[in-house]
Amino acid sequence: MRKSDSYPNVWDPIANAAEQAxxxxTRxxxxxxxxxxxxxxxxxxxDAARHCRISQPRMDxxxxxxxxxxxxxxxxxIATALGLRVHVELAPA
Structure with missing residues (x-):
């Protein structure tokens, strides 16, 4: 990768495929x-770990x-444990 290269997504240069990026x-x-x-x-x-139903090291x-x-x-x-609803929105790449 040259210093002048640019990518639309920060994950693109380290991912093996568009799907992985x-x-x-999303994660x-x-x-x-x-x-x-x-x-x-x-x-x-x-406290956060308990609310999210994960261990303290995972919260860290x-x-x-x-x-x-x-x-x-x-x-x-984890989001659901916090009482949130996850919504997925698809858009053209």
Whole structure:
């Protein structure tokens, strides 16, 4: 990759395929939104973990943005545990 190369999605240069880049992008968006909600709630990591029904080390991974540690299914389950509804919107690439 040259310094002047640009990509429409931050995940494109590290993903092996467009499908993988889309999955990484979706997971990162969901992880970021869940992290925002947790931070705005003012919970400790332990409190947040209990609300999300995950362990405290998993919550630390989430809050540190370790997207590779979470599947899309796991993130949907965490969002649901917080009482959220996940909505998927499809748009042309």
């Amino acid at each position: 889309a999955n990484l992008h 990162s968006e969901l992880l970021e939104k869940i992290g925002e909600i947790v931070r705005q709630s003012g919970w400790t990591e332990s 991974d989430l809050l540190c943005g370790r997207v590779a540690h979470f599947s899309l299914d796991a993130l949907v389950n």
